[in-house]
Amino acid sequence: MNVTQSLAKAQKELASLEKEKMAELAITAVDVAGMVDPTPASDLIGAGMSFAKGDFLGGALSLVSVIPYVGDAIAKPAKAARTALRVKKIADKIAKAKARIAQLKKLEKTAKASSKGVSKISDSVTNATTKVKGQFKKQKKGKCESCDFNAKQSKQQKAAAAKQxxxxxxxxxSGENGNGQKVPSNDKTCTNxxxxxxxAGEELLEQTDFVLSGPLAFIWNRTxxxxxxxxxxxxxxxxxxxGEKLQQAGSQLFYFNQEGRSIPLPIPPANGQSYNQAEKLRAFDLGSDLISIKPQQGPExxxxxxxxASSKQGQLVGLRDDxxxxxxxTHGNAEQPTKLTTSWGQAAWFYHDPQGRIIAITRGQDSDxxxxxxxxxxxxxxxHSDxxxxLDALGHGEKYAYNNHIIIQRTLKSGFNFYFEWDQYTPQGKCVRNWGDNGIYDYQFAWFPEENRSTATDSRGAITQYSYxxxxxxxxxxxxxxxxxEHQYDDAGNVVSTVDPAGNTTLYEYNLDGLLIKVTDPEGNSHAIEYDDESRPTTLTDPLGNRWSRQYDERGLLVKTLDPEANQTQIDYNPLGLPVxxxxxxxxxxxxxxxxxxxxxSQTDAEGxxxxxxxxxxxxxxxxxxxxxxxxxxxxxxLGQPIAAQLPNGKQIKxxxxxxxxxxxxxxxxxRTTKYEYEGLAQVKKRIDPA
Incomplete structure (x- = not known):
């Protein structure tokens, strides 16, 4: 078989794999019943799985957010719920897909390049389609009348603006940190x-303390x-x-987000909008001194x-999805958040000390x-206000120590410690060493800010160098x-080319909104993505001309998928926006x-x-x-961790x-009891089988 034939065969195999992955993505996004088939806990644990805190069928069954939660369940097995046999099958398919890609990588160089292209375009489509999120209609009893923001009015304004x-x-x-240094969002920041x-040499610690599940999941992160x-x-x-805020100064609007970054946007005109192309953020003027900030994905x-008029402050009063x-x-007299109320009947209450700091949070069904x-x-x-x-609901928790508000020690719930050494103990300080107990994960850092350069040396002495x-x-x-x-970027911060250590170049193209529309691999093979006016992916075309398409309703809900062979998946919804x-x-x-x-x-399968x-x-x-x-x-x-399950035969697992x-x-x-011991981190040190 010559190179051309090998390439054609590889492309066909990859196209077939891509079709399977796209179909799986559609099924994952909408096949709720497949996700929520409760498997006995013995099967789950026997397969090496664990239930998610507060998400044992809660995330999947109530469809907190269909696509994001499936991704989380697959990517974080130590914390995410393996509560459905369907999820396990999806994980198995992904494992098989990876093995298949590995085999394809053994083909000719052209096939390897094609594999990279397909993998990257698939990831891009997956990320783009996470916009198909929480698919519920709000209950009238939970409508946010006192917030003075009206969803219908906002949509009419946006529709009128789009028409005109x-x-x-x-x-x-780009956004800036507390020192005025331009830095990407945390998920795009290179860390060690x-x-x-x-x-920036700064510590970026993100933790999640609880989640209010539902159509618009509220994740309580602290950074x-x-x-x-x-x-x-x-x-x-x-x-x-x-704690997110807005500040209006002159012709600029500054958005202080939950990552501790300040992001500038132009002040939107009356009933109009503005757009930060680097951060992919839109600001809408809703009237009545209301401004909404809308990311590319997620709620406004x-x-x-x-x-x-010349200097205004903006307080966060609510969130809303499509x-x-x-x-x-709800805020108290001192403008401190006192209560969070969802339109589906859940709530969280916040308690403060005399200095206005939160000391406790409770949650439950909404009540007076x-x-x-x-x-x-x-x-x-x-x-020192540090x-x-x-502490969690069982009294377990993390502890922190500081020097002049700069963290110097972090103690995990397990008792394991991380330590930090800085070149100076001020907000301008850069970490020069970070290590764990017994020298585990010992990193040393060197900084050359005048050259936009840094290095990291790990526990084995291996050095990685960075330029930015x-x-x-x-x-x-x-x-x-x-x-x-090496990476190159356009003036909006989008990566336009990547050259790997072997000299292979991958090119990326974007539309005016910064959405990825084309990826060209080192061999010149291109994949293209098309979007509708609402920035939703509608068509994916591979190098062979195969096309996958998606259709949405007026609420942005995915209602139809079509593969290159015209196989169709149809999704119907009730008035609440739930797939029925x-x-x-x-x-x-x-x-x-x-x-x-x-x-x-309840769910009813095709066999009744x-x-x-x-x-x-x-x-x-x-x-x-x-x-x-x-x-x-x-x-x-x-903590919402499952501690027992009684099976249909009356027997229990614990x-x-x-x-x-x-x-x-x-x-x-x-x-029979199996026990596990750990060394302070995630790795199992010892397993003790039943006698």
Whole structure:
């Protein structure tokens, strides 16, 4: 077989694989029933899986966010729920796909390049399609009337603006950290250690303390950035989603986000919008001193402006997605957040100390009075306004030590410690060493800011060198073996070319909104993506001309997918925006039924088999019943970790965890117990099988 024939064969195989992956993506996004088929816990644990805290069927069954939660469940096995046999099958398919790609890489060089192109374009489409998110309609009883923002009015304004095609004010300015240095978002920042930015030398620690599941999932993240010297709701250096603010100064609007970054946008005209091309953020003027900030993916955030005409401050008052699900934020007299209320009936209450810092958070079903329950998280501070301890509902937690508000020690729930040494203990300081107990993960850093260059030396003495541009983006990375990877960017910060250590170049093209529209691999093979006016991917075309298409309704919900062979998947929704029927290319239909809390209460497969589910007040599945009437019951601890399951035969399985949430004991239905020991991190040190 000559090179041309090998390439053709490889492309056909990859096209077939891409079709399978695209089909799987569509199924993953909409085949809810496949995701939520409850597998007995014994099967799950036996397969080396664990239940997710608060997400055991809660995330999948209530479809907090269809695509993002599936991605999280696959990518984070230590924390994410493997509560559905379907998810396991998806993981198996991904493993097989990776093995297949590995085999293809053994083909001719041209086939390898084609493989890279297909892989990268698939990732791009996957990221773009995560915009097809939480698919629920808000309940009227939870409507945010007091927030003064009206979803219908906003959509009318946006529709009118789109029809008139007014000029949109734009800029291409990158966000800045507390030192005024331009830095990318945390997920695009190159880091080493625990974790240290290889651009700014600052610590970037992100932690999640709890999640309010639902159509518009609220994830309570806290972020410590050592360059941030501002005191906020969690003390100095820490930021949260509720601490986001706007500041209007002159012709600029500054958005202070939950990462501790300041992002400039032009002030949108009346009933119009502005756009930051580098950060992919839009600002909409909603009238009545309301401004919304809308990222490329995720809900829009509503701010109320107060102050003089020349200088206004914006306080976050709510969030809203494309299906009009809302989260209302209530503030107290001191403008501190006191309550968070969702349109699907959940709530969280915030308690503060005299200095205005949050000391505890409770959650539950919405009511006029807070629930008399154990806080889901508690915070402790020292006399310097530094956050020194974070405790979960069982009293376990992380601890932190500081020098002049700069972190010098982090103690995990397991008791394992990370230490930090800095060139100076100020917000301008750069970390020079970061290590764990017993010398584990010992990193040393060198900084050359005048040359936009840095190095990281790991525990084995291997050195990686980095060069970055003035926007904080890596332009060159030299690995310990001397291999160099180079990146070039356009003036909006989009990568336009990547050259790997072997000299192979991959090119990227974008539309005016910064959306990826074309990838050309080193052999000249191109993949193209087309979008609709709402920036949703509608068509993917591979180098052979094969096309995959998607259609959406007026709410942005995915309603139809079509592969190159014209195989169609159809999704129907109820008035609430919930999928009620999924029909595949063979005409097989799966039906779903939901309660008012947006929780799946029954599913009927193509063979007419019905499975039903029951939930507790926290939205955790407490019972499931199959089509034969067999029931399985589940029990949880205060962290939402499953501790027992009673199987249909009456036998039980039990689970136990350490303070870090790691499985330490599993007792199967015949009473055999397997134990696990750890060394302070995620790795299992010892497994003790049943006697």
């Amino acid at each position: 095609k007014p000029e949109v004010k734009t800029n291409k300015a 250690g625990c974790p240290i930015s290889m651009v 410590y950035r050592s360059s941030n010297n501002k005191a906020a709701e969690l003390g100095i250096g820490w930021t949260t989603p509720l 955030k509503i701010f109320r402006l107060t102050g003089s 299906c009009d699900n809302t989260i209302q934020i 009075t807070p629930p008399d329950t154990q806080p889901v998280v508690q915070y402790q501070y020292d006399n 956050l020194v301890a974070v 541009n003035d926007n904080g983006q890596i332009i060159s990375e030299t690995d310990p073996l001397g291999g160099v990877t 029927q999924i029909t595949d290319a063979m005409g097989n239909a799966r039906q779903l039924q939901w309660n008012e809390q947006a929780q799946l209460i 088999q019905v499975t039903q589910y029951r939930y507790d007040q926290l939205g955790q599945v407490i019972a499931s019943q199959d089509s034969q009437g067999a029931q399985t019951y589940y029990q949880y601890d205060d 689970l136990a965890y350490n303070p870090a949430g790691q499985l330490t004991a599993f007792t199967d239905e015949v009473g």
